Amino acid sequence: MPLQIVVVSGKGGTGKTTLSSSLVYLFGAQKFPTVGIDADVEAPDLILALGGGKLINVEEIYESSIATIDYMRCTKCMECINACQFRAIRNLKGYPDIIYELCEGCGTCAIVCPEKVISFKRIMTGRIEVYQTRYGYIVTGRLELGRRNSGLLVDIVRNKARTILGNPDNQVLIIDAAPGIGCPVISSIVGTDYAIIVSEPTESSLNSARRVFELIKHFNIPTGLVINKYDINESFVKIIENWVGNNGIDLLGKIPFDRAVPESYASMIPLLEFARNSSAGQAVLRIYEVLLEKLKALGKLSKGGM
Amino acid sequence: MRRHVVIGVSGGKGGSGKSTVAVNLAISLTRYANRVLLVDSDVESPVDHILLGLERMKIGDIEAFRPRIIEEKCIKCSRCVDNCPEHALVGLPGQLPVLMGELCSGCKVCFYVCPMKVIIEDRVSIGSLYEMVHENLKVIQGELNPGFRQYVNVTVDTIDVAMKLRDEFDYIVIDTAPGTGASIYAALSPADLVLAVTEPTPLGANDLSMLLGLMRKMEKKTYIVLNKADMPGGKKDLIYDVAERYNTSVIFEIPYSEQIMQVYFRGHMVKTGDDGVRKIFDDLARKVLDFL
Numbered sequence: 001m002p003l004q005i006v007v008v009s010g011k012g013g014t015g016k017t018t019l020s021s022s023l024v025y026l027f028g029a030q031k032f033p034t035v036g037i038d039a040d041v042e043a044p045d046l047i048l049a050l051g052g053g054k055l056i057n058v059e060e061i062y063e064s065s066i067a068t069i070d071y072m073r074c075t076k077c078m079e080c081i082n083a084c085q086f087r088a089i090r091n092l093k094g095y096p097d098i099i100y101e102l103c104e105g106c107g108t109c110a111i112v113c114p115e116k117v118i119s120f121k122r123i124m125t126g127r128i129e130v131y132q133t134r135y136g137y138i139v140t141g142r143l144e145l146g147r148r149n150s151g152l153l154v155d156i157v158r159n160k161a162r163t164i165l166g167n168p169d170n171q172v173l174i175i176d177a178a179p180g181i182g183c184p185v186i187s188s189i190v191g192t193d194y195a196i197i198v199s200e201p202t203e204s205s206l207n208s209a210r211r212v213f214e215l216i217k218h219f220n221i222p223t224g225l226v227i228n229k230y231d232i233n234e235s236f237v238k239i240i241e242n243w244v245g246n247n248g249i250d251l252l253g254k255i256p257f258d259r260a261v262p263e264s265y266a267s268m269i270p271l272l273e274f275a276r277n278s279s280a281g282q283a284v285l286r287i288y289e290v291l292l293e294k295l296k297a298l299g300k301l302s303k304g305g306m
Numbered sequence: 307m308r309r310h311v312v313i314g315v316s317g318g319k320g321g322s323g324k325s326t327v328a329v330n331l332a333i334s335l336t337r338y339a340n341r342v343l344l345v346d347s348d349v350e351s352p353v354d355h356i357l358l359g360l361e362r363m364k365i366g367d368i369e370a371f372r373p374r375i376i377e378e379k380c381i382k383c384s385r386c387v388d389n390c391p392e393h394a395l396v397g398l399p400g401q402l403p404v405l406m407g408e409l410c411s412g413c414k415v416c417f418y419v420c421p422m423k424v425i426i427e428d429r430v431s432i433g434s435l436y437e438m439v440h441e442n443l444k445v446i447q448g449e450l451n452p453g454f455r456q457y458v459n460v461t462v463d464t465i466d467v468a469m470k471l472r473d474e475f476d477y478i479v480i481d482t483a484p485g486t487g488a489s490i491y492a493a494l495s496p497a498d499l500v501l502a503v504t505e506p507t508p509l510g511a512n513d514l515s516m517l518l519g520l521m522r523k524m525e526k527k528t529y530i531v532l533n534k535a536d537m538p539g540g541k542k543d544l545i546y547d548v549a550e551r552y553n554t555s556v557i558f559e560i561p562y563s564e565q566i567m568q569v570y571f572r573g574h575m576v577k578t579g580d581d582g583v584r585k586i587f588d589d590l591a592r593k594v595l596d597f598l
Contacts, residue, residue, distance in 0.1 A: 011351045012484040013321010017509065042485030043318050043513040085371055085414050087462050101491040102462065106391045106413035145520040148458055148488035179320040179484050180350030182450060182457030186408075203573050204325075204353035211351065214452035233571045262539030265507050 002162060002171040003300055004192040005291075006039075008216070010208025012179030014198045015228035016040075018261055018271060020176035021049035022284045023291075025270050028136035033171040037161045039154045039188040040178040041126060041141035051268040053133035061156055064125040064149045065105035067098050070117040080109035080118060101146040126153045128160050135270065137164050151183030158187075181211050189219055193300045196252065196291070197225045201236035206243065213247065222298055224250035226287055229257040250294050253287035255280050310472040311598055313479050314497030314526070317504050318513030320484035323533035323560070324348075327503045327590070328481035329357045329575055334584070334591035336442050339476035345468040346447035347493040348483040349433060349460040354447060359574025360438040362447060368433035368463045370412030370456055377402055379424040386416035386425060411456065433460035435467060440576045446471070461489040469496050486516045491524065499598060500528040506540035511548050518552040528554055529597065531590065535559035557597065558590050 007020045017040075024036035024046075038046035047053055067088075069080075080096050081089045088102035089109060100123075110118040126143040141157035143150050158175070165171055177188035189195060195216045199209040209225070216223050225244050230237050237254070244251045258280035264271040275281050295301045315328040325348070332344040346354035355362040373386070373395070384399040394409035395416055412432075417425045432454040438445040448464025450457050465480070472478060482493040494500055502517050504510040514530065521528040530549050535542060540562075549556050560566070569575060569583050 009320075011321065011353065013319060042487040042490075043320070043516060045319075045509040045512055048508050048512060083414065083418070085412050086459060087466070101488045102458065104391075104411060104413060106411065106415055107389065108413050108415050108418060111389075111415060111418040143487055145486050145516065145523055146488060146491040150487050151455060180348075180457065181452055182350045182489075183455035185350070186453075186455055202571055204351075204356045207353060207356060208351040211452050218453050232567065236571070259538035262507055262537060264539075265509060266539055266541045268508065 001169070002167065002173050003295070004173045004175065005194045005196065006175040006177055006188050006192040007196045007198060008177045008185060008189065008212050009179055009198045010181060010212040011205050014200050014205055015255065016198050017045050017049045017176055019196065019198055019226060019284070020174050021046055021270055022272055023174045023288065024050065024138070025135045025272050026288045027172045027174065033165045033168050034136040035161045035164055035171065035173050036136060036138045037157060037173055037175045038138065038140040039157060039175050039184060041143040041150050041153050041157070041184060042178060044140045044142055046176045047131050047138050047140055048268070049265065050133045050135055050138060050270050053131035053138060055129055056132050057130040059128045061125045061128060061153060062122045063152055063156065064123050064147065065120040066100050066103040066123055067105065067109050067118050068121055069096060069098065070119070071095065073115055073117040075115055077114060079112045079114060083108050083112040101148065104148060125149050128157055130164060139164060150178070151187040154184045154187035181215050185212065186215065189216060189221065192221055194295060194298070195221045195223045197223060198228050199225060199240060200229050201227055201233040201240060203236070206240055213249070224252040224291065224294060226252050227254040230254040231256045252290050252294070253283060255283040310475050311477050312497045313477065313594060314482060314494040314500040315479060315503060316482040316490060316494060316500060316517055317502050318484065318486055318517035319504065319510050322505050322510055323503045325354055325357055325481055326566070326570055327501065327531055327533065328479050329354055330587035331591055331594065332443055332479040333576060334587045335477045335479065337588065338591065338595060340442060341475045342443050343468060343471060343475040343478045344443060344445045345465065345478065345480045346445065347461050347464050347480055349448040349450040349464060350457050350483060352447050352449050354445060354481060355436065355438060356573050357570065358438065358440065358445065358576050360440055360445070360576060362436040362438050364434055365437045366435040367431040368435060368448065368460050369429040370432045370459060371414045371417070372407070372410060372412060372428040372430040373405060373416045373425045374428040375403060376424040376426060379422060381422055383421065385419045385421060389415050389419045391415060408453065432456045433463070435464065443576070458488045458492060462492045465493055465496065486520045490520065494524065494526060497526055499594070500526045501531050501594070502528055503531045503533050504545055505534050506532060506537060506542045506545055508544060511544040514545065515548045515552065518548065518554065522552065529557040530554060532556050532559045534562040537562040558593050560586060
């Protein structure tokens with residue numbers, strides 16, 4: 001069984017991708033067969049944080065379907081509009097009009113249509129891209145713009161990622177999740193061994209962290225938390241630490257605000273290679289050590305082969 | 307003036323400053339208009355109430371269909387199981403179907419295919435609607451309940467409820483979630499103008515280009531607001547290049563400012579008396595009005 005670690009946040013822009021890319025880098029450097037999974041399929045950036053890579057495979061995924069109406073035979077009874085639970089059909093000048101972006105392809109409209117004039121066509125859900133980098137493989141999901149089935153694409157991306165290296169026993173999968181708590185995030189969390197929440201020291205970030213933790217608790221996954229840019233609002237750090245302590249979450253560490261982080265992005269070089277000795281780089285290294293200890297204590301690292 | 311001009315605030319990347327811009331733009335617009343509506347459609351992580359420092363009031367639930375099977379009348383034909391697109395109903399022919407609630411999308415296929423009509427409609431709350439009012443600013447906020455997958459439904463319903471009120475307002479500002487999927491499509495559908503808020507990093511540029519791709523598809527007039535324009539280590543050129551590629555422009559640069567960050571941390575923007583910060587967003591509001 002691979003070791004699967006998911007990085008989540010609730011709120012966007014707290015530093016998930018910075019941490020995920022660093023974990024890919026560090027596990028890979030320790031000779032673990034490591035695959036980074038970009039599960040933020042609406043805005044995938046993990047490959048950028050590793051400085052890019054060689055695109056070795058692209059697969060188009062056609063797992064979505066949308067309803068289409070044969071207007072020659074449609075009697076405009078509008079039964080479909082009433083039946084659709086996703087508000088994906090509207091009345092456009094007296095005709096039922098399917099809004100493709102909102103159509104779930106579930107089939108309800110076709111079942112209720114008395115004339116049986118609604119059929120379904122397969123459309124592209126998105127793409128799966130496999131990159132080879134100096135630090136390991138990255139598997140990225142890329143949802144078609146405006147598409148609905150992001151959770152489905154995350155499931156497919158995760159399955160694909162497991163097979164890239166032939167699924168060796170000691171492989172490590174690092175999942176960079178989308179922000180939020182919705183369908184793609186649930187699909188990213190399910191079945192993982194450890195979840196890491198990245199939070200900034202702000203009320204809005206903690207509020208979102210609380211919401212994503214509700215989700216993680218539901219799946220009974222051991223959880224750690226990293227406070228990113230802790231020194232931009234130090235008075236709030238204590239509040240997060242208290243919440244972490246009261247909820248059985250491991251405090252994995254704190255990363256200071258450090259211009260080395262944006263500078264490493266701008267240079268397209270991973271943080272730990274660009275500025276290993278920067279204050280942020282050192283903090284990430286300490287977090288990695290603490291994480292390894294926590295995983296060992298949980299008996300999870302034997303899964304990873306160490 | 308045209309009634310109810312709708313301004314969408316999006317950007318692709320998380321944490322680029324969408325909410326900061328949306329909230330402050332709405333506050334600044336109250337100076338130029340009688341009534342402004344702010345819609346927080348980031349239903350997975352709604353935080354506008356925190357940024358505004360306002361007490362929110364729950365005004366309703368957002369519900370979805372859930373099947374309830376009248377067990378004693380079920381003939382165990384498994385039609386519902388076979389047709390359930392999410393595989394949320396499980397069981398073999400001859401067995402009573404079991405519902406895995408967390409997989410149910412609420413599509414209602416089972417209800418319609420059951421030949422005995424023994425699946426009846428239950429409703430489950432998948433989200434909440436909140437309202438806040440401060441002087442001539444009103445806020446409608448949607449929030450997905452943790453554990454439910456239907457973030458798109460909650461976004462659609464939030465926008466729907468807000469847009470029903472549109473005639474009462476001069477300006478409607480829609481704050482969206484990060485991303486470029488269906489929930490962004492739903493949130494920005496009513497927009498007359500979209501502001502794409504981004505930051506000067508390769509990640510900001512990448513996600514911005516995806517959003518601009520979606521906006522092109524939706525035929526929405528979109529302008530870029532560059533947040534943290536002079537941030538340490540930032541690269542503004544990346545954003546200007548994307549702007550050119552998508553035939554739009556950066557209409558405003560928000561400086562990287564300690565003051566804005568402090569206001570953000572304190573989280574009570576309606577009460578902030580900081581003239582420096584307020585002036586920045588008043589300028590942005592005037593700029594946006596020029597474009598309308």
